[in-house]
Amino acid sequence: MTRCGIFTFAFSSLLLLGPATAQQIYSREPAKGQIIAGQKVLVDDGRCPRGQILEVTGGTNPGLRNRQGQSTERQRRCVARP
Numbered sequence: 001m002t003r004c005g006i007f008t009f010a011f012s013s014l015l016l017l018g019p020a021t022a023q024q025i026y027s028r029e030p031a032k033g034q035i036i037a038g039q040k041v042l043v044d045d046g047r048c049p050r051g052q053i054l055e056v057t058g059g060t061n062p063g064l065r066n067r068q069g070q071s072t073e074r075q076r077r078c079v080a081r082p
Contacts, residue, residue, distance in 0.1 A: 023082060029056055037072065048078035055079045 025042045035041055035058035043054040059072040 025053070029054075042082070051081060052078040053081050 023042060025044050027043075028045060029043050030041060035056070037058050037060045039058045041056050041058075043056055045054060048054050055077055057075040059074045
C-alpha cells in the first residue's frame with residue numbers, strides 16, 4: 001500500500017469512529033461536578049415517555065455564585081431518541 005493509501009484509510013477510519021463514540025447514554029444522571037457547564041448528556045433512567053430520552057445540560061456550581069458571578073442550574077428535558 002502506498003503512503004497516500006495508508007493515510008487515506010487512517011483518516012477515514014477516524015471520521016467514521018468519531019460519530020459512533022460521540023454520544024454516550026448514561027443509565028443515571030451524572031453527579032454534580034461530573035459534567036461541565038453547557039455540556040449535554042443523554043440519560044435513560046425511565047423518566048421520559050416511550051420514544052424519548054432525558055437530555056441534561058450542565059450548569060455552573062451554585063456555591064460559586066459569590067465568587068464568579070451568576071450561576072445556572074442544570075437543565076433537563078425529554079427529547080426524541082437519537
